[in-house]
Amino acid sequence: MLRTAALVLALVLAAPSPAAAAPAVVIPPGESGAPAALESSPRHGEYVDVPMGKDAPALRCYVVYPERKDKAPVVLVIQEIYGLSPWLKSVTDGLAAAGFLAIAPDYLSGFGPGGGGTDSMTTRDETVKATRALTGDEVMRRTDAARAWAAALPAATKKFATVGFCWGGAQSFAYAAGATPPDAAVVYYGTSPDSAALLRVAAPVLGLYGEDDARVNATIPAARAALDARKSFYEANLYPGAGHGFLRQQDGREGANLAAAQKAWPRTIEFLRQHLETAPAPAK
Numbered sequence: 413m414l415r416t417a418a419l420v421l422a423l424v425l426a427a428p429s430p431a432a433a434a435p436a437v438v439i440p441p442g443e444s445g446a447p448a449a450l451e452s453s454p455r456h457g458e459y460v461d462v463p464m465g466k467d468a469p470a471l472r473c474y475v476v477y478p479e480r481k482d483k484a485p486v487v488l489v490i491q492e493i494y495g496l497s498p499w500l501k502s503v504t505d506g507l508a509a510a511g512f513l514a515i516a517p518d519y520l521s522g523f524g525p526g527g528g529g530t531d532s533m534t535t536r537d538e539t540v541k542a543t544r545a546l547t548g549d550e551v552m553r554r555t556d557a558a559r560a561w562a563a564a565l566p567a568a569t570k571k572f573a574t575v576g577f578c579w580g581g582a583q584s585f586a587y588a589a590g591a592t593p594p595d596a597a598v599v600y601y602g603t604s605p606d607s608a609a610l611l612r613v614a615a616p617v618l619g620l621y622g623e624d625d626a627r628v629n630a631t632i633p634a635a636r637a638a639l640d641a642r643k644s645f646y647e648a649n650l651y652p653g654a655g656h657g658f659l660r661q662q663d664g665r666e667g668a669n670l671a672a673a674q675k676a677w678p679r680t681i682e683f684l685r686q687h688l689e690t691a692p693a694p695a696k
Contacts, residue, residue, distance in 0.1 A: 440677065445502075455476050484569060489576070495519070552586075552590060596683065598684070601621050601658070618683045649679065
């Protein structure tokens with residue numbers, strides 16, 4: 413009897429602690445709830461200025477650290493055309509809540525009045541115009557700079573992914589075709605790259621789209637055909653009744669946007685954990 417009790421106790425002590433389980437998935441707020449969510453977050457978020465070389469402006473980034481004891485994979489968050497907004501920062505915080513070291517560059521750094529970024533622009537139209545003026549090469553350069561800075565952090569693993577929204581969704585897809593592709597790319601309602609770039613996509617891609625977003629969705633078939641032909645992973649999810657920007661506009665389209673967000677965000681976290689948290693297979 414004593415021996416049996418001791419064995420049971422040993423098995424209980426050896427069992428994984430509940431604290432070791434992955435953090436629960438909480439959907440980021442819509443745009444209106446973002447400021448309050450940031451204010452109440454228990455996680456540490458801060459601004460950092462990432463150098464981009466001599467005579468180049470510093471790249472202002474918003475970084476949020478996860479609450480975990482071990483090193484964390486890095487997820488880089490690529491803005492909508494609205495710049496580094498409170499909503500984008502709340503999404504960055506949401507990724508950190510899921511266990512990732514999340515970094516959101518302000519791609520408009522140095523392009524605002526007085527050499528400022530998003531915060532220096534007084535109207536949304538001004539921000540949109542500046543974002544649309546960014547070249548693909550400049551976006552790639554800024555993404556590379558933020559990636560290199562985050563990878564050098566003692567708290568970071570070597571695993572890296574991009575998550576982008578709208579304009580940023582297209583940039584996330586394009587980065588998967590770059591010279592140093594990420595380990596995974598998430599595309600929220602962003603257009604697919606052109607046919608030449610699709611031939612270079614070397615990362616698994618998760619696409620999340622509102623069903624009522626004809627302009628963006630028209631680019632899905634070509635991406636699916638090209639990546640299927642190369643046996644590259646591409647998952648395109650279309651959410652019924654949802655429109656463009658559904659994760660930010662969760663109060664829109666009579667509940668369809670919220671329903672889409674409730675499905676898309678958990679799938680995002682599942683996908684990122686699958687490709688960033690899994691240990692590599694041993695060499696044969």
